[in-house]
Amino acid sequence: MTDRLSIALAQMNPTVGAVTANRDRIRAARAEAAARGADLLVCPELALSGCPPQDLLRTSAFLTQVDQALRDLAADTADGGPALLVGAPWREQGQLTNAALLFDQGAIAAVRLRVSAPDHDDLDESRLFAAGPLPGPVNLRGVRLGLLLGQDLRNPEVSETLSESGAEILVALNAAPFAIDAADERQQAAIARVIESGLPLLHVNLVGGQDSWVFDGASFALEADGRLAAHAPSFAEHLLLTRWERGANDGWFCHEAETLPPLDGLAAVYGALVLGLRDHVNKGHAPGALVDLAGDAASALVAAIAVDALGADRVHAVTTPAPDSAPEELADAAEIAALLGCRFDTLPIQPITRAFDSLLAPVFSGRDAEDATDTLHARTRGVTLTALAETIGAVALSTLTKTDRLIGSPALVKSLFGGYAVLADAPQSMALALARWRNAHSPADGRGPAGRVVPERVLARSEAIRATPGVNDRDRLPPADALDALLDRLTGEKPSVGADSVPSLGQDADMVNRVWRLMQATEAMRRQSPPGPRITQRTAGHAPRFPLHNGVTTIA
Structure with a gap:
C-alpha cells in the first residue's frame, strides 16, 4: 500500500480519426508527466479516437487502428514510467463500448465501460455505444480508483457502487462540449458525487473544436469535502499535475497542485x-x-x-x-x-x-x-x-x-x-x-x-x-433583445409559447405568429447552412428542425 500518489491530467486536443497522431500526442503527454514525477497520466474520454467519432465507429479499419494504438500504448508502460489511463472505443463481447483502459507494466491492467447514456445525446453516442455494467474500482499500485466515464459523472448510482466497492479516489474521464454555464454545471455534478461518496475526485475534459462542438477543457480536482484542489485553463491544452497523500482514516488529500481560473461570461x-x-x-x-x-x-x-x-x-x-x-x-x-x-x-x-x-x-x-x-x-x-x-x-x-x-x-x-x-x-x-x-x-x-x-x-x-422595429426586416419585427427572447421561446430553449405567455414577452399574438411563420419559411435554407460552433445548451444542436411543410400558422 502506498501513501503517496501523483496524478497528471492531460487536457488534450485530439483530431477525430487521426489515431496515430493522437497516440503520439498521448505519448508526448506521458513523457512530460514522467519528467514531472507522475505515477499516473489520465487522458480524456475518447482521447485516442477523437470526439465525436460518429459513424467512423462502423468502419472496421478505423477500429483496427484504435486497437493497434492501444496495444502500442500498453507496451509503452513496460518502461517503468507512469501508468496510463486512456479513453477509447473498445470492442467487448461483440459490442462496441465507450471505455477507459488502464495500462501499467506493459499490459492492460483493467478496462471499465461507460454505464450511463447521455440525457441529451448531441454527440449521437447512444446509437453507437453499448452500455456497460456498474463497475468496481481498479487497482493502481495499491490504490483503488473508481472510474467515471462521460455521463457517469451525473449518475449517483455509479459513484455509489464504486464507493461501496472500496474506491479511494474517483477519476472522471470526460468529453463534454462547451455551452454557456455548462462548465459550472459539470463542477456542481462532481461536487455532488464527492459529497455523496466522501471521496476526492479528479476530472479531465477534452479540449478543442470539432464540427459544431467545442470542448472547453477546464479540468479540475476536488478534495473529499468538495473544496477545489486544482483547476486547468479553459480552451487550451494543459498537463495538470496533482500530488496526493493518504491522511487520517486512510482518506486522501491533495497537497500540491496549481489552480488556474476558468473563463466565464x-x-x-x-x-x-x-x-x-x-x-x-x-x-x-x-x-x-x-x-x-x-x-x-x-x-x-x-x-x-x-x-x-x-x-x-x-x-x-x-x-x-x-x-x-x-x-x-x-x-x-x-x-x-x-x-x-x-x-x-x-x-x-x-x-x-x-x-x-x-x-x-x-x-x-x-x-x-x-x-x-x-x-x-x-x-x-x-x-x-x-x-x-x-x-x-x-x-x-x-x-x-x-x-x-x-x-x-x-x-x-x-x-x-x-x-x-x-x-x-x-x-x-x-x-x-x-x-x-x-x-x-x-x-x-x-x-x-x-x-x-x-x-x-x-x-x-x-x-x-x-433596436428599431421594422428596420431590421421589411416586415415589422421587434427590437433585437425582444426578438431574440421570443426566438428562445419558439425554438424550445425556454418554455414554449402559448396564448397565456404572450403578454410576458411584451408582444402581441400577431407579432408572435409573424415571427413563427418566418421561422417556418426559413427551414429549408436553415438545413443547408454551414456548421458553426455551438455555445448554447440545446438538446439537438443549435438549430431547431421543423417539417419543411406544415399547417401550423399560429402559435399564440
Whole structure:
C-alpha cells in the first residue's frame, strides 16, 4: 500500500480519426508527466479516437487502428514510467463500448465501460455505444480508483457502487462540449458525487473544436469535502499535475497542485468561438480564412475572431459592394481590416447585378421584386466569395448570426455558400455584446491586436438598426433583445409559447405568429447552412428542425 500518489491530467486536443497522431500526442503527454514525477497520466474520454467519432465507429479499419494504438500504448508502460489511463472505443463481447483502459507494466491492467447514456445525446453516442455494467474500482499500485466515464459523472448510482466497492479516489474521464454555464454545471455534478461518496475526485475534459462542438477543457480536482484542489485553463491544452497523500482514516488529500481560473461570461463565449474556428481551419488543413466585411458589427466580429484564431496573415478580408451599398459602410469595412492588420480587397459586384437586373427586367416588370432582388444580390456575393475561397484554398466564413439563421435574411442566403458560420449560435444581441467585449479586452491566446477592432460608429449603427422595429426586416419585427427572447421561446430553449405567455414577452399574438411563420419559411435554407460552433445548451444542436411543410400558422 502506498501513501503517496501523483496524478497528471492531460487536457488534450485530439483530431477525430487521426489515431496515430493522437497516440503520439498521448505519448508526448506521458513523457512530460514522467519528467514531472507522475505515477499516473489520465487522458480524456475518447482521447485516442477523437470526439465525436460518429459513424467512423462502423468502419472496421478505423477500429483496427484504435486497437493497434492501444496495444502500442500498453507496451509503452513496460518502461517503468507512469501508468496510463486512456479513453477509447473498445470492442467487448461483440459490442462496441465507450471505455477507459488502464495500462501499467506493459499490459492492460483493467478496462471499465461507460454505464450511463447521455440525457441529451448531441454527440449521437447512444446509437453507437453499448452500455456497460456498474463497475468496481481498479487497482493502481495499491490504490483503488473508481472510474467515471462521460455521463457517469451525473449518475449517483455509479459513484455509489464504486464507493461501496472500496474506491479511494474517483477519476472522471470526460468529453463534454462547451455551452454557456455548462462548465459550472459539470463542477456542481462532481461536487455532488464527492459529497455523496466522501471521496476526492479528479476530472479531465477534452479540449478543442470539432464540427459544431467545442470542448472547453477546464479540468479540475476536488478534495473529499468538495473544496477545489486544482483547476486547468479553459480552451487550451494543459498537463495538470496533482500530488496526493493518504491522511487520517486512510482518506486522501491533495497537497500540491496549481489552480488556474476558468473563463466565464462573454470571455468564455469568445474563447469558444476562437478555438472552434482555429481548429476548423487547422484540422481541415486550410491555409486561412476569407471573410466578407459589410461594414456591420457581425462581419467585423467574425473578422476579429478569425484574426485572433489564426493571425492577421492568414485572414483575407474583402468587401463586395452592390449598387445600394452605402459609402460609409465601405469606408468602415476598410477601417476594420486596417485595425485588424489583415489583407483587404474590394470586389464590386455591380456589373454582375446590373446584368441580372437587365436580364430579369421584363419578367419583373409590374411585380414586387424587392425580395427577389435582395436574394439575388446575396447569392451573387456568396458565389463570388466561394470562387475566391476555392481559388486561394481558404475557408469562407459566414457572417450570419443565430437570429439570421432562425428568421431568414440576405445574410442567410449568402451563408449557404460559406464553409463555417462563426456566429451561427450567437443571437444578434449577443454578437453586439461580444464586439464591445472584444474592443475592451485582449482574449487569452488571441493572435490579433490589442484594443479596439470594431469602430464605435459601426457598433452604434448596428445597435440602432437592431433596436428599431421594422428596420431590421421589411416586415415589422421587434427590437433585437425582444426578438431574440421570443426566438428562445419558439425554438424550445425556454418554455414554449402559448396564448397565456404572450403578454410576458411584451408582444402581441400577431407579432408572435409573424415571427413563427418566418421561422417556418426559413427551414429549408436553415438545413443547408454551414456548421458553426455551438455555445448554447440545446438538446439537438443549435438549430431547431421543423417539417419543411406544415399547417401550423399560429402559435399564440
